[in-house]
Amino acid sequence: MxxxxxxxxxxxxxxxxxxxxxxxxxxxxxxxxxxxxxxxxxxxxLRVPDAAPVAEDGDGVEATYLRIAGDRLDGRLPERVTESGLAREYGLTPAQLSRILQRIGAEGWIERMPGYGWRFRPMLTSQGSYRDSYRFRLTIEPAALLEPDFQLDEDAVREVRAQQQHLVDGAIREVGDAELFDRNSAFHEVLVQCSGNAFFIDSLRRVDRLRRLVEYRRTLPRDRAVVRCREHVEIADLLLAGRRAEAAERLREHLGSVGAEKAGE
Incomplete structure (x- = not known):
């Protein structure tokens, strides 16, 4: 933005x-x-470059990326794949495929194998594992805000707050599911980074990587998602006002309710 x-x-x-x-x-x-x-x-x-088209049939980066994500989640793609096989399956040129693989690799759900080919990393697929991921986050994220070495990174918190406010103000109906996931996970990661506890930070990043694909399937309707973004703004405001204990409790309520909503409980 x-x-x-x-x-x-x-x-x-x-x-x-x-x-x-x-x-x-x-x-x-x-x-x-x-x-x-x-x-x-x-x-x-300063400006966001226009996305170059990826697929020969006119689909953009997002559509092709999400198709690969969905096929992997549904088991239609094996654990190990080759660039030639992916190019044939999705009608991609080598340059187009390279851009998509770079994105997937940066997000952490595929890695290049030594010598030849690519290997998909593990991810959450079952209802139980998805529910457990929220219960885990419910344990570590509020606790991270109460860590003794917590130091508020005011600039970073203001930055992610502004992104959430931008979504609340209407942009949430313009962004795709992948971008919405990135903005929301970035908000939570910035808060946990303030804890100064490397184990909290690393654990949340690992969970975010594992749940990325299944989150695309469980993205809330935009009228409900905007409520969650508004809650993010409230949590940020509490932190910026120095009310850390209240922010931790509000974060606990937020994770508990959104987890239940997405898991269908």
Whole structure:
């Protein structure tokens, strides 16, 4: 979203790389006019490049990506695949397939095998495992806000709050399911990062990677999803006001209710 502040440290942590490649990538994006120097240092998004078409039949990146995600979730794609096989199955050129694989790889649900081919990583598929993922998050996320070493990253919290407010203000009806998942998971990850506890942070990222595909199937209707985004804004406001205990309790209520709603309980 134009105006979004890009925090070098947060990007490096999310991508599991050092700051050097992130810094280099931001400089390249600045040269292309995609980002610009921010008023408070670092960079901010200047414009969002138009997505290039991916599939020969006219489908965009999102449609082809979601088709692959759905086929994997339904078991129509085996654990191990080849680029030639995927290209034939989805009618992709090598360049188009490469872009999709780069995205899936960055999201953490596929990895390149030594020498040849790709391997899908484990993911949540059953109703029970999906429900358990929310119960696990219900245990760790509110506790993360109460950690003794908790330090509020005010800039990062304000940034994800602004993204959630943008969704509440109407953008939620314009974004796809994958982008909505990314924005919502980013909100929760930023809050947990403030805990300063690496085990909390790593655990939540692993769960987010495992639940990504099944979340596309369980995305709430937009009129219900906007309620959850509004709750995100309320939690952020409590943290920014220094009311950490209340924020933790509100987060507990949020996760409990949205988990039950998505799991159909």
């Amino acid at each position: 134009p105006g979004t502040r890009l925090v070098e440290r947060a990007l490096a942590e999310r991508l599991a790389v050092s700051r050097s490649p992130v810094r280099g990538a931001l400089r390249l994006l600045a040269a292309d006019g995609v980002v610009a120097a921010g008023e408070r240092g670092g960079y901010a998004v």
